[in-house]
Amino acid sequence: MRIAIASGKGGTGKTTVAVNLALALGSAQLLDCDVEEPNCNLFLGFGLEKQEDVLISFPEIDKDKCTLCGRCADICQFNAIAALPKSVMVFPKLCHGCGGCSLVCPDGAISEAARSIGMIERGIDESFNIELFQGTLDISEPMASPVIRQLQEHIDDSTVAIIDSPPGTACPVIASVAEMDYCVLVTEPTPFGLNDLVLAVAVVKQLGIPFGVVINRHGVGDDGVEQYCQNEAIPVLMKIPFDRDIAVLYSKGTPFVKQMPEWGSKFREMYRDICECVSSGVGV
Amino acid sequence: MVKQITIISGKGGTGKTTITSSFAALADNAVIADCDVDAADMHLILQPDTFETHDFYGLKLAHINKDLCTGCDTCVLNCRFDAILESHIVDPYRCEGCGVCEYVCPETAIVMKEKKAGEYYCSHTRFGPLVHAKLGIGEEASGKLVSNVRQRASEIAESSGKGLIIIDGPPGTGCSVIAAMTGTDLVLVVTEPTVSGIHDLDRVLQVARHFRIPVAVCINKCDLNPEMSQLIFDHCAENGVNVVGRIPYNRMVIDAMLEGKTIVENPDNELSGEIGSMWSVLLSMLGDNNG
Known part of the structure; x- marks a missing residue:
């Protein structure tokens, strides 16, 4: 099972959902595909070991x-x-x-040489049985997609793979979500959140991936996102309230399921809903 | 000489667009360019009245003529992007438009065709001209669209005698960020006091340093975690980076967004003063007092 966590707008809580879902489930893979700004391990603190460079060829002229x-x-x-x-x-x-x-x-006169544009690291946590793969695009390199594609070669389909996608709707997002079984779109209940959610929905619809929405910071803005989801018959998988305690835990790099265990069961419930949707083919 | 300032953040959702739209309101002689082309939000606040629409063509896309194709697989074998499926259909999301398949096809069954990959617009707003864009879904070449937006903004600035271009940049560090910041006079990084904020700030500061662009930092929602804010402040000081603003969290930011207003259009709040003084510092850094 491959689940991507994506969003049009940045900073809506993709990493929060990805990390907390992985911790709540245990026995999962987490792939940080936001290779321009990989943040998952800031919340996990795993010891990372370099796996490989991401190489791309370029011409050398004799x-x-x-x-x-x-x-x-x-x-x-x-x-x-x-x-x-x-x-x-x-x-x-x-x-x-x-x-x-x-x-x-x-x-x-032209031969090809290889140069590195980024790298892939791996970390493992035995108590939660989580395997993290993190891709990092080197500073000043423009192309994120090759790093994302190589990162996804580490997906193990015998387990649950959770993919933390970059924001937006451009090629790095497609590289992250294209071959997923399900896509969770994280948004916030504001006009910016709604505007960018509509763009993200267009992406997953075009790719034909079943999807649902998580509303983060529920309570801050208006009900535009909920009305949109209702009108479009898009399932709202979870609402995470706007809560100063959650925000402060986030600021320190603490996944909130660790401090608020009741959320562990909510994330597991969301996972069951996702599995049901994927197996029934509803929500495409 | 037209000056340019680009507002970026590394991490998304730190408040780039909120702060940039306030700058748009404060500047009285500027062109605004929304270069967050795949998730543009500025128009929600500036409510543009569009007077010019341009088609944007990114990279070409391979088309296979089924009548001529003999299924020899030469294209499949030579495509480095796995963009040609076994059924000899081109995957539009994987095709990067390199044209190798067109070159190698012995039957001349493949042609590269221009593909509309988005649009960009010139608009009037209550704060002056806005150039903004919409990238097609999953398109490559977001950097090229950013360059087109900036080019058009420069032309408008030149022709209408504007002294400044205010560029709202995308999150991240990749192609569209590089396209939004190269050649500008000053980069403002809007960050927040969280572990992700500081990590991502550090990476974009390295990008700015790589391209030798002067940089300033604004710590948004600074009271969310005062210790972390101080850590960012100290980190910037150590690296000789000027922290030009510290903006506390305030719920009126979202209230203003719901009303389609910038924060500074309601001068009766504690943030307006903070943003106003930050803007003055940025203008003096730009060495330009008529922005």
Whole structure:
């Protein structure tokens, strides 16, 4: 079972839901796919061990063989190669690693080298039996999706995998949620929360993934989100109240199920609802 | 020379848009650019009256002509993004538009086609011109759309004699953040006193340092965890980063949002003064007193 925790708007509580759900269930995998700002382990404090680098290829040009024909720059859709009158310049950070340049080069002057754009770490907690995989995109690197894709290769389908997705609706979100059995959309009951929830719903609908909504900070704003969910027949899986104690626990990095055990059973109940929805195919 | 300030946060939901919209209200000679293109919210407060809409074309998408395709799999084998399924159908979410399949196809059955990947808009608002955008679902090239928004904002600033562009940036550290901050004169990072806030602040400060952009910090909801706020303050001081504002939590932030107003439009609250003085400090950092 693969469950993604996503949201259009940032800061609505994705990590809170992902971490507390993992702790409440136990015997689960947690994958932090918000590789631009991975935060799950701030709340778990696991000892992390590096597993691997995320490598992406980029062209290296042999000046002795290059005849400056410019075909490499012509095929490159990412502006990663500039053919100048007397040399060819490569901008590795713009390169997507498609290999087009080395295919078109008539002089065999282009070879591919690899560079790291991020890494994957793993941590394990034996008392909860939680396995955490965290991806981190290196500072100043633009492309998050390759890190997310490589991170997801660690999913073990014999257990529950909980995916903490990045915010938004762009490609890193698709890379995070595309192959999930279910998507939990976390929002807050404000106009910003509603506006971005509607965008996130469009994403999961287009991908055909069953989904439900968690309303965090319930009580702060208005009932726009609830009315929207009611009108669209979207299940509201859980409401987490706006509670200063929860906010302070969050600020310190303490998952609130640890201090408020009654929430453990609420998260387990939510998981049962999700399983029911996935097995019945309702909610797509 | 038009000055530019970009407001980012690393972590989402720290109050970027709330604070940026207040700056929009305080500035009297600025163009506003909403560069959080995949979850734009500024329009909810600024209620724009759009006078110009542009289509945005991102990367191309491969199309396979079934009549010409012989199923030879050359495209499948050469695609590095696993975007061509065994059934010789292109997965639009995986295709990055590189054109390798078009090049290798021996039957010329594949063509790369332009694909509309969003829109961007120029609008009038009660605080001046706003350039904003909507990225299509799951699109690549959010960085390119951010660049288009910024380009149009610069043109409007030049043609209408505006001295400043206020850019509301996206969360994170990746392509759209880099596109929103490169070449600006000042970056303001809005953070919050939580373990995630400080972690994410630290990462965006490294990004700003990498691109050599001057940076200032605002600690929002600073009274939520005063010790953590002090920790952020000390961390910034150690790194020579100016903390220009400390804004306490106040429920009127959400009340203002519900009314579609900026915080400073109701001057009768404790936050307006704090945001006003922060804005003055930022303007002096920009070396520009006519923003």
